[in-house]
Amino acid sequence: MSLHRGPGADGARSPRLSVNPFLQEAFPAAATAEVPPRHRIPDAPIAPETAYQIVHDELMLDGNSRLNLATFVTTWMEPQAARLMGECRDKNMIDKDEYPRTAELERRCVSMLSALWNAPVDHGVGCSTTGSSEACMLAGMALKRRWAKRNADRYPAARPNLVMGVNVQVCWDKFCNFWEVEPRLVPMEGNRFHLDPQAAADLCDENTIGVVAVLGSTFDGSYEPVADVCAALDALQERTGLDVPVHVDGASGAMVAPFLDPDLVWDFRLPRVSSINTSGHKYGLVYPGVGWALWRTHDDLPEDLVFRVNYLGGDMPTFALNFSRPGAQVAAQYYTFLRLGREGFRAVQQSARNVARSLAERIDALGDFTLLTRGDELPVFAFTTTDPNGPFDVFDVSRRMRERGWLIPAYTFPPHREDLSVLRVVCRNGFSADLADLLMEDLRTLLPELRAQSAPLDRPRSVATAFHH
Template sequence: MLHERDNIRDELFDEVFASTELSARLPKFRMPQSEQLARHAYQLVSDELILDGNSRQNLATFCQTWLEPEVRDLMSQTLDKNMVDKDEYPQTAAIEARCVHILADLWNSPEAENTLGTSTTGSSEAAMLGGMALLWKWRERRRAAGLSTDKPNLICGPVQVCWHKFARYWDIELREIPMEHDRLIMTPDEVISRADENTIGVVPTLGVTFTGQFEPVAAVSAALDDLQTRTGLDIPIHVDGASGGFLAPFTAPDIVWDFRLPRVKSINASGHKFGLAPLGVGWIVWRDASELPEDLIFEVNYLGGNMPTFALNFSRPGGQVIAQYYNFVRLGYEGYRRVQQACYDTALYLAEEITKLGHFEIINDGSPEHGIPAVSWKLVEGVDHGFTLFDLADRLRTRGWQVPAYTMPANRQDLAVQRILVRAGFSRDEATLLMDDYRDAIAHFDRHPVSVPMSEEEAGSFHH
């Protein structure tokens, strides 16, 4: 026993990289037979993470990558809090409810203090909850009228993949409006041409993934009002405000897109995007409690008390919700406005500088009137540039930048674009360094034109 104790003592005081444990490879397919010292296991896993990219240079993601130290402290304090266990963690549940009411008020709900909503693991889950409520309400109306419910459809513009998942999971026809020529988003005419008695709802996106543009919610709502007057069809709207829901209220308050429009029944947003919270938290808020069908609410009594739940996930962390509330308290309306406006200012700077390079035509300049602080552009047509956007994106990776290049969805797969997403934490100084690297990359291609352009498949597509 003394001999074994001496061996353990020697191992404890070994320099980490001189230890026997670190002389072997990490297991890839089978759990190791024996345990390791915590500091050795930590070092091995931590070292593998070095191979990941620098998230602050990832200009593809919409997700927040910079957090205040206080947020990190709150996250460490709340690792053990289960959001669904409202009996054990009543204050966490109360804070979640506060966030729902704050967002309902921010989005101009007529009953902000009494409406229903919930946190989720992200805006994709929140979007699916909104879609489910549309489907259930449509079924209720159809059954009450003695009509069939076997052919539901949903109308949207170019959407994030969560809506494709929703349509497939719930067997709904997705009538996605394709891009045509210079029209890259939903328009009222395109919506009306697809609407019928089986349409469960229309989903405009406040910040289209591919370009960053806001879709015209108010114009679509007015067109649906006119359709109801002419035909009697009453088709509701769910707004996918994954990004724009935390932007428009602060930087473009005159844009009417939210519960000010009676036809808007629900809104989803992503707290871990422009809500400035850490991964992963989303939000869904209904205009009023009647818009959430009771069939979607479940009562649970086996966690210590009887409590309702209507999220898709069950157990999930509460720390992100706490961090979201911290941001509401910490920043307030004016703080959010300043943070988001700084992002727009940097986006406008980048749009101007990219235009000066001479090779590119701006699609979205990142102004608050047009969309989220995302700058998107294409190559000027009819010119041999000596590179493609995929070549350029690949070249920028040598400096650590991830600036996505990708082709558009139907019917504009022929159009390749590149996009920069400006988030809180991406400073003007970093933007100037990025533009220096753009100029260096273009100078490289001037000296070494690409004879065989890189394809999207070779480059890899990494936009969110």
């Protein structure tokens, strides 16, 4: 094989390879005569296998998603589900006239979730979305529109507000920013790391469009007390006449609690809960991205938010933000509901919770760490170092475990607990007891080195690791 020069990506000279044709068969990327440009479209096409190999090789440098204990997103599905998604990836979910069976699968999923969450209507009121972030936007829009209609004599002069805990997912901050709603945040206090019901009620006034309660905080995996929040708002209405609805952000917990905690009342059984969202691509066990937004009744979703579009020969109601997205994830969600059933979901989620509890107990037994949660609500737990003045901190642990392929986020809590930095482990379908054993083995191996440090490494906390919702 000889090496000579040829034009590069930006006019510079780049290596050109004269390649043995037998080598091209063995390694397709060797067939390209030039290094392809990275920041502009190439002038000429290359063979599909060559293009695949180039992209495939770059992506090998990504982290292993199965070892990513930061993300809540599904990282494993059965091959039949993946094959089904491949068959549907060219279908535009919004084109219900052209793809009526895909639309029917969406309708069935909404109906299934409506029954799972005990809505008082047949078939359900809701839609699929690209994820919980879009679902939250839709739910927030419905809350604001209902408030605006009730206060038509004061709006838009009066500024609406939304009450929630400081631990909410960032999509709620985006909602308040995009739709000009004042966020009223209940801070963390002491060992309370999520929303306090009475504190939430105290922040409500005549301009409050709703209260957001999170079923499964991304900071520590704990459920917020939805029933207690509703009770505090019931008392507020008795005193003041203010009728404040509740939205449950069940991005993760709405697909865990119905199967593992059936006696926990958090859903449409509470009359004050007007809407719920979840991520199908989290504990709904589907690859990203699919989410679901559901409302208690048709009255809870203002009709003027529903658009009826004459598109490709059909009249279709739509109230999603995105107008073009693949139907593959919806088909995969229906497959998962059909494939597992309630018993299957219960078994999968119980397995994840068992792994989380067992792993939390073993980490607690090491003596170097203190648990904040134990994985007994979401299959998620958070922990910090026992000695705040010890030789290592959570950021050291995160960094050293990353060297072994494990992605475990370390982050600082929000106001008023900025003093607290923690590690968080998310146990999902596919994170087996065997993988948990390997994690513990690596952590035990690293601990003697961490204990031997004179002090935690001095570095900017902002670059130590990222916080993952």
